[in-house]
Amino acid sequence: MLELSDNPGVILLLGAFIIIALPTIMRRPAMLLITGFSAMRLMGMEVGDQTVLSLFGLDLTPMKFDVLSRLFLIVFHIAVTLNIIYSWGVKNATECWASLAYPAAAMGGVLAGDWITLFIWWELAALTSVFLVWQPRTRETYLAGMRYMVIQIASGVLLLGGIVILFRQSGALAIGALDLRDPSGLFNPAALMLFIAIGVKSAFPLLHNWVQDSYPKSTLGGTIILSVFTTKLAVYLMARVFAGTPELIWIGAVMTIFPIFFALIENDLRKVLSYSINNQVGFMLTGIGFGTAASMNGAVGYAFSNIIFESLLFMSVGAAMYRTGTSKATELGGLYRTMPLTLMFCLIGALSISAFPGFAGFVTKGLILDGAAEGHNFIIWLILLFASAGVLEHAGIKIPYFTFFAHDSGKRPKEAPPMMLIAMGLSAVLSVGIGLYPEPLFNLLPYQEQIADYHPYSAYHIVEQLQLLLFAVLAFALLIKFKLYPPEVPSTNLDFDWLYRVPGRALLFKIVSLIVSLWRWLWGGAQEVVTRVMARTHRTHGPEGTLARNWPVGFMALWTAVVLAVALVFLYWVA
Amino acid sequence: MMDHLILRVMIKLFFAPILLFALYVQFHGDYGPGGGFQAGVIFASAFILFALGFGLRTTQKAVPPSVLPYFMVTGLLLYAGTGVVTLFLGGNFLDYYVLAPNSHHNAGQHMGIFLVELGVGMAVFSSMLTIFYYFAGREPEISDEDW
Amino acid sequence: MDFIAQLPVLPVVLPFVAAPLCLLLPAGRAPWVWATLVAWATFALSLILLEQVWINGTISYAMGGWSAPMGIAYRIDLTNGMVLALISFVAAVVFPYAGPSVRDEIAHKQTPAFYTALLLCFAGLIGVTITGDAFNVFVFLEISSLSTYVLVAMGAGRDRRALTAAFNYLVMGTIGATFFVIGLGLLYMATGTLNMIDLHERLVGQDNRVVKAAFAFIVTGLGLKLAMLPLHLWLPPAYSYAPSSITAFLAATATKVAVYIMLRFLYTVFGFDFPFLSVALDFFLILGVAGMFVASLAAMFQDDIKMMLAYSSVAQIGYMLLGISLGTVDGVAAGLLHLVNHAFMKAALFMAVGCVVLRLGSHQLSAFQGLAKRMPWTAWGMVIAAMSLAGIPGTAGFISKFALLQASFDKGGLTPTIAGFLIVLSSLLAVVYLMRVVRVMLQPLPESGPFTKPVVRPPLLMRVSLWVMVLANIYFGLQGGGLIALTRRAASILMGVDAGGAM
Amino acid sequence: MSHHSPEDKKNIGWADHPAFVRGFLWFLYLSCAAALVAGFFWQKEHPHFAVETVPVFFAGFGFVMFSLIVLVGQHLRKLVGRPENYYQERE
Structure with a gap:
């Protein structure tokens, strides 16, 4: 109790x-x-x-x-x-x-x-x-x-x-x-x-x-607070209520892909991380959608570790923003000189989210992919692999690269304040700790029989993952070297919200103004009607009106006769 | 004054018989047609006739308006008082029987009705006369300010 | 003398005997004190009588040694026991209030006559209520009406229009009484009796033209007395120009007694055996609803507050008629409940207006500006009574309007349901015309015009009386259960559902 | 960074130092090579899909997909890119 x-x-x-x-x-x-x-x-x-x-x-x-x-x-x-x-x-x-x-x-x-x-x-x-x-x-x-x-x-x-x-x-x-x-x-x-x-x-x-x-x-x-709770509460509920719902697999898969592209072209690094939330939740939902013991373990375990390293990334970008006043990629860069500790924590977060072996993402993400593999769902499996490469791109490379390296913004801020560093440090320790020593996390997972057989650090798993990630990094290095990597430009990128922020909004305002004018018309009309009715009522019921003025007594007597006549007529011929 | 001579003579002639007739109606009210109400009206009519012929002032000298309320009250009290007395004598309201419980000729009934009719007669007479005095004694016209 | 056995006659006899004595008292305070004491005693008697009826069932009292069908009999059941208690309660509250108010409005030497007429009116109303004899009803109705004309005419000291109002009232009242007595004559012709119970027994099965004509005459005559819609024209001027205390007394009693008599004739004398009763009820429904609206609308435009409240009375009578016209126990009970509650609220409102008249000399709307600051007790008493009239929850008016609504909807069918909605609608009109007054009262004091000078607050006695009525509104709004039970039982006895035995 | 004047020299941090960049790249190349080679030695025991048995699949997939994302994705900008104060102007 x-x-x-x-x-x-x-x-x-x-x-x-x-x-x-x-x-x-x-x-x-x-x-x-x-x-x-x-x-x-x-x-x-x-x-x-x-x-x-x-x-x-x-x-x-x-x-x-x-x-x-x-x-x-x-x-x-x-x-x-x-x-x-x-x-x-x-x-x-x-x-x-x-x-x-x-x-x-x-x-x-x-x-x-x-x-x-x-x-x-x-x-x-x-x-x-x-x-x-x-x-x-x-x-x-x-x-x-x-x-x-x-x-x-x-x-x-x-x-x-x-x-x-x-x-x-x-x-x-x-x-x-x-x-x-x-x-x-x-x-x-x-x-x-x-x-x-x-x-x-x-x-x-x-x-x-x-x-x-x-x-x-x-x-x-x-x-940071926002990034943790609402979406993860939703993930928790999905795991409770809709585990094994096939629709969720596809929804999750789509969620892992589309934010990658938006994150790529996004200039505001905190917004990049917000897209990253979508992408990460997509992984979890896919795992929940499979509903197998492995994928469920993977999904909730991934949620656990994601909360920590996602926060870590937000914290490091936040620390940079705290010192420079901006989180825009075009206005940051070169901060590694004066914020080495923040850089280090950021890199740990980036490695974790990219699921490098030894970091938190690695030990649980594999479970989700295993779920796809067990279901022999090749397309989803490829999508998830593709999305992993995408995560590396926007969260693993873009965040630290544009914050701390890239072109020199000329900004030479101080290192982050100690309490921020402590928080980042704790997150980093947890990220690495889960990566290297996942058993405590595994003990919390819902399907203990399954997790007992799971060994993330099997050689082929490490090799696979390293191949994927290292060659992706290689691609990045070569793209930079041959100046094929697109420079950041300050811009607002339209997303689906454009629909309700621009035409939707305009439509809403149109409707509102329509309703307002309709209301004015109705109300004005009603007022006019009321005024007219009141005038007429006043004519009949006002102190000098037919129904309220002081009538001569003969008239009253006549009325009495009328009532009597009506009563008699009714009683004689109607009743 | 002389032009109403015939009228005045006739009024003088009729005055006493009218009063007498009124008293007759009054006292036969308990077992014949009539009663206090009619008697009171007839009694008053004699005075009204008198006033028509001899003027309001003369009549008011004979029957001053100030005594009329006492007449009225006495009449009403006579009527109501009889009822109350029967209550106190242990009967219901206006239960005349209790006025003379041992009589074989329904003397209680007679007495009770007589008293009540007398009261009614007095009250009606004085009321009628009062009303007449008020109407007759009205100021001829209401001035504009009063309206 | 056996007090309990003689109890039924005492509430009539006491004011009746006291009235002529009053005429002999010296002008000034004495008649007022006398009348007040008589009213209190009568109230006490009525309460004892009501208790007796509640415990022992209907009481009959034969007069003059002749038993019921032959002689005049008084018959008190719960319905008239309740109306009796209501009338004497109103008298017991309004008579003390009248003292200071009348000193201002009536010539000093007229006071004995005034209180005599008041006591006679009171005695007449009680007699109408208490008697079980149809012709006796007429006699007492005339006693009360005649004294009422006098009382209304006495308002001439303040406003000469009272004379025309009284005259019109006299003519109309007499026409009403004549119609009523013609109806009685026709009934006597058809049955040979005047005792109500006896009449009913002999009328059963007589569905002929004489009875129908009698019914039409009686309904029209009583309709005039209770100010049913097209016959209401005498009421607003009479109430407006009468002295304040008379208006308060009459508004709370005279029409109520007429409504009671109408109920008595409909359900006791004629009863459900007559096929034309349903036609008559439809008649009342239409006139009641029309009254609710015509009079409420007229009230909305009145600048004279007494006139406004008088029109409102006509509208409220419409509610009572509506309840009666439903023809169900619930409906009649609701009508009775509204009868009682309306007496409380109208008495309170007119008493409040009387306080204003006393201090400001006017009952025009403009005199009420800033009243909440000038005379807070009066103003707030009036606000509460107005809330009751409008039917705000927590007040007596809400209880009875709610009962009316419930009765309408319970009756089922289209017409009662529409009538139910119309009750709500017309209550909104009441809110409108009362809000006008309340709004004006809450405004700041006027800076120009005839009502700028500060005033002394009304005498304590008037305020206490007013607040007794106001508290009655609140009490019956919060603790309406007993009254509801009383009216329900009264209605079921009246309609013959309950034989009238002890509970 | 080649256009930096001598004063800027001391501003060149360790990460911009050509030696570090070169070293990092060589480290990357060697790691990639090692991972590629390792792919031939450690294979999944129970592969679910045929491609998992291809030793260089993950390396190739990672390289191609990453390039694809960057090279294709940047064109999205032409479609959805707007001035920074796009929404502010409209709200």
Whole structure:
């Protein structure tokens, strides 16, 4: 039986409100303490623990702790802790509050055992995270935040719709595996709605733009926090509910490919990393789509390690931005001279995300590819290989190369502040640690029988991976050498969001103005009608009107006679 | 004054018989046609006739308006009081029987009805006369400011 | 004298005997104190009587030693027991209020006559309610009406238009009474009796023209007395120009008693045995709904607040008729409930207006500007009573309007459902005309015009009386359960669903 | 970097030093060669697809695909590239 005080969601949410009351100097240490306390409670939980609650005749499971939620809760705690350290200098109440409250909501969602509870945390996550997007407080971030919120709330509405239909179908609210299709092959509407709702949050292709739109606009720490939770909560739910859904394989595969090209031509390095989130989540979704023991282990394990090295990359770019004020590739470059430690951590992150042997990505990514191989799905397998090369391109090479090498921007910033370095260092240690000594992570994975037989450091696996990556790097070196690598140019690259940001927006404004004019017409017309009716009513009912003036007594008597006559006529001939 | 001579003579002639007739109607009201209401009206009509012939002032000297309310009240109290007395004597309201419980000739009934009719007669008479005084004594015209 | 046995007659006899005595009292405070004491005593008697009826069922009382069909009998069941308690409650609250108000409006030497007329009116209304004899109804109706004409005419001291209003009222009231008595005569012709119960028993099966004509005359006559829509024209001027306390008293009692008599004739004397009852009910439905709208709309444009409230009364009578016309226990109970609650709210509103008239000398809308600052107790009492009139939840008006709505929708069928929606719509009109006043009261004090000078606050007694009524509105809004049960039982007894036995 | 004036010389960091660049490239070439060779020695025991048995498949795939991404992908810019303040102008 889990107590309410065990729920990290509750602890961190309460903590979020406590820390805004604290003096600014105590905020970060308090945040660390609260997260530590929450982590301690997490240690005390046993797999299989749950809380059952009956409310309004509904059987709810506000908390359900199992292998899968344990893994995500652990890595979420790590991510929160890393961010607290990284953003140590940020004492702003809103940001501090949001960087506890938003993870709290995500953790509550991970622990939720029923759809209703999930929905509550889900919406809370949307509402708390938008403050991080708004945090820089410019018009641009305001608009981005509004777009972000509209999409998040829309996903919540879809989720709620799905929940309602699901409840009508089965009468149960527990979160469990669902089939996207009925046995007859038709889509189950409830499952489909839930699938799309979660899909929005995991940034399915064409539903992905909110990530690139909002994340890079947040503060340094805000971006890191954002990059971790929403999409990974969605991945967790996909793993819970839609494991083995074939549609997910293809969706994931597409997700791994298309961001590569957008990342290639993107100038803003934080936006590059946002595309990288899509690509990485694509790997996880593909693994979940296969639904085999190996691929599931791979997907959630990859999620775990990805959170760490993705954060590491965001942190290093963030550190560069902190010192130079920009994250644009065209304005950075040559920073290796003065920020060697940041460079080192960035390289570790890059190697990890590219899955070089010895780093975190390597030990789990292979599992996902194995899933494709076991399913004899050659095309998907090739796509994933291709995407691996793509990851190397945009996350493994582009990020460190354009930040720290490339052309000399002439900027000679100081090394990153110590707390940032500590956070990056911890992430780097974890990335390397998982890479070299993956057993603790493996022990957390859901399919222990499978993982017991898995040995990432088999010779052929290392050779394969090294061949792929080294020759890709070789290609890069040669392209640079022969000046075939395209230079970075400052630009805004249109993505799918163009549709709703330009024509959609114009259409929206058109519709709004149409509605406004329609309303004015209706209201004006109604006002005119009301005025006319009032005038007429006043003529009849006003103090001098027919129906309200003082009539002579004879007239009243006449009326009496009329009423009597009518009554008699009615009684005699009608009744 | 002389031009109403015939009228005045006739009024003087009729005045007493009208009063007498009124009293007749009054006292036979309990077992014949008539009763206090009619008697009161007839009684008042005599005075009204008198006022028509001899003027309001003269009549008001004979029957001052200030005594009329007392007449009215006495009449009403006589009527209601009889009922209340029967209540106190242990009967229902206006249960005249209790006024003379041992009488074989329904003396209680007679007495009760007599008293009630007398009260009604007094009240009606004084009311009629009061109304007449008010109408007759009205100022001839209402000035513009009063409207 | 057996007090309990004589109880039914006492509420009539007491004010009736007290009235002439009042005429002999010296002008000034004495008649007022006397009338007030009588009203209180009568209220106490009515309450005891109501309790007796609630416990023991219907009480009959034979008068003059003649038993029921022959002699005059008083008959009190829950319906008239309740109306009786309502009338005497209103009197017990309004009579104390009248003192300071009347000092300002009535000539000093007229006070004995005024209170005599008031007591007679009171006694008449109680007599109408209490009696079980149809002709006795007429007699008491005339006693109360005649004294009412006098009372309305006494408003001439402040506004000479009271005289024409009283005259019109007199003519119309007399026409109404005449129609009523013609109807009674026709009934007597058809049955040979005037006792209500006896009438009913003998009317069963008599579906002839005489009875129909009697019904038409009675309905028209009573319709005039209760100010049913096209026959309401006497009411607004009479209420507007009467002295403040008289308006408060009449608005809360006179039409209510007429509604009660209408109910009595419809359901006790005629009853459901008559096929034309349903026609009559349709008649009431149409006129009730028309009244709700015509009068509410007229109220919307009135700048004279007393006139506005008078029109509102006509509209509220429409609600009661609507409830009655449903022909169900729920409907009649809702009509009765609205009858009682409307008495509370209208009495409170007119009493508040009376306070304003006393201090500012006008009941025009312009006199109310800034009233919330000038006379906060009066203004807020008025706001609460207005909320009750508009049917805001938490007030008595809400309870009865809700009951009406429920009754309409429960009846089923198209017409009652539409009527239900019309109730809501017409309540919105009530909100509109009341908002006009409330808005003006909340405005800052006027800077120019006749109402700029500061005023003394109204006498404590008037404010206390006003607030007793206001609190009644709140009390029955929050604790309406007992009253609802009472009206439901009264309605079921009235309609013969319950034999009238003890509970 | 060849146009740098002598003052800039001291700004040339270790990574821009031609010797480092040369050394890095040689290290890369040798690693690639080693991986290529290793591919002939270690093969997957239970290959799922035929191509996995080709010793140089991963090397070739990595090289070609990377080049493809860069050489093809950059043309996407012509299609979707817009001035930096594209959206600001429209919002």
